[in-house]
Amino acid sequence: MKIYILLILSLLSIQSYAQISEDCIITPTIQSTHGCKVQCKQLKKSEVKKYKYYCTETTSFNNSKYVNIDDDATFEKEVYKLHKENFAKIPTGFVFTDRDGKRHTIQKVNLGTDSKQYQDYNIMASVGQYLIIEQTAYEDQQYLVINMHTYTSYTLSGKPIFINENMMYSYGFETITIVDFELNTDVTITFNSPIINSSYSVNSSMGILFELDNSKCDTKQFFAITNL
Incomplete structure (x- = not known):
């Protein structure tokens, strides 16, 4: 390695x-x-x-470590319960605070009458201690990868592929x-x-x-x- x-x-x-x-x-x-x-x-x-x-x-x-998350609502409840100091529920989604104190707002919301003004997210999967969240907006897509042990995070423009x-x-x-x-x-x-x-x-x-x-x-x- x-x-x-x-x-x-x-x-x-x-x-x-x-x-x-x-x-x-x-x-x-x-x-x-x-x-x-x-x-x-x-x-x-x-x-x-x-x-x-x-x-x-x-x-x-290791495909056995890649776990798809199909039920966002149930999974989020567990996250709030186990990681309440770093994950806070809000009406439109949640706020994640990383180890450096930076706040990431993850939400599903229409920001106006214009169909281009929206935000959405999908908690995709977990790989070991890493949580993968897909975030979308008009003509924009990114992936937030969170280490659930250390609360470090990484924002990527494409879907993460784990080498090891x-x-x-x-x-x-x-x-x-x-x-x-x-x-x-x-x-x-x-x-x-x-x-x-x-x-x-x-x-x-x-x-x-x-x-x-x-x-x-x-x-x-x-x-x-x-x-x-």
Whole structure:
């Protein structure tokens, strides 16, 4: 586990793109916290098949730990009872206060006659001690991941995918975010090309594989995020 974390959160280096058409080269921008760095490698066509063989996209690092929550009302009552210092019921939903004292208002409400002025939420699932809440508004969607032991929280633009009990990632339209819970670090990578899908490898040296749609190319492009 430690080796895998070090592989993901290691030196930043953009590899040379030999045998990749100049028009197809994608240069991502990277923002990180606490010195968190990764290595990005754009793959040649001949390398993609090898990566795909080792990669799979799953709901969680261990499906038995991923518990869907179908009854929001019942689950919320239990949360208020067991975590009353951090979760407070309000008429439209609830307020969660994280370990840093930041208040997150989670609610279902229509803010006006305009159909665009609304907010909604869905308590989706729990993965170990982590609670996943989907929040939606007009042309907006995000996911709040809460550690129910420490009350730390993470806001993501895409559905969280757990690599193991200490690490998750998510991807949105053009960005991916990798979070290391144990080290409390994260890194966001922006590609400026739409991300079609992702998968992570059971072979830790191969990291996470992303497929991108580059409008300048006739073919799909692939990136590996790791420390090879």
